[in-house]
Amino acid sequence: MSVTAPSVPHSCDGCLDRREVLVRAGLVTMGVAAAGVLAACGGADTPSDVAPAASGGALAQVADIPVGGAISAKDADGNPLILVQPEEGTIVALSAVCTHQQCTVAPDEDELVCPCHGSVYDLTGANVSGPAPSPLPEVDVHVSNGAVLAGKA
């Protein structure tokens, strides 16, 4: 049995030429990019408890971190962090990268929970349960004028 290619017409009134296809593809790509930017600017998928990577280099404001609780943040390179305020005015930063398979851990009341396989850490970063093999490492931060800044003072 042989198969022959269907005949292709040389012109088509309803067809797009190659240049028009490329232009339209570009517009579609731009539309997707614009939708992504809009989503990143406060869409429903943006977690409200993630501190923005910050004005003036601040990771967050101390006032935004609950005493006895934690918030998610990102450093200037986009690495996920957890900022904990165990007692008023004391800020501890932990890497939010799960030590199991590197998912992003998030605060959940007085615990830090990995959504991937259920590892749970306490607010010091110590393992409480789940497959994570080690605690969340601490990250150097300091406080200046009510702002949490990266690095040692």
Ligand code: FES
């Ligand atoms: S990656 Fe966090 S529990 Fe597996």
